[in-house]
Amino acid sequence: MFSLTVRDHVMIAHSLPRPAFGPxxxxxxxxxxxxxxxxxxALDANSTVMDIGEASELLSAVLxxxxxxxxxxxxxxxGRLTTTEVLAQHIAVGAAEHLRRLEHLAAIEVTxxxxxDAWASYTLALAGVPGSRG
Known part of the structure; x- marks a missing residue:
């Protein structure tokens, strides 16, 4: 399987109002x-997973x-806690809305x-899932 990774950053404010989250x-x-x-x-007609610039712009737009x-x-x-895991899922779902048109893609992962020393990820299948190409 081929993969392409792009990186960005986001600054947010939030609270996690449960005792499990301490300070x-x-x-x-x-x-x-x-x-x-x-x-x-498999790669696309250009021998890439997708265009790096397009992937970077997509991530920036979601963020x-x-x-x-x-x-x-x-x-x-x-009504939801904005844990790192929940944010990873939110970003993955947002990116998937734009990536489903690229039918050769199998999955995305947001970390x-x-x-x-600490991170969380969410993986979302795009291909081969019934109803994923809607």
Missing amino acids: AQGLHGATFVVELTVRAE DGLRYRNLDEHPDFT LRENP
């Missing part, structure tokens, strides 16, 4: 390094809806790095 229960800022990995079983926002007030997260 992160209160409102705080976070800067995440965000990686979008696109996977394909623009989150940049410098207080996620406690973001309508997409009403959010909170620091050099």
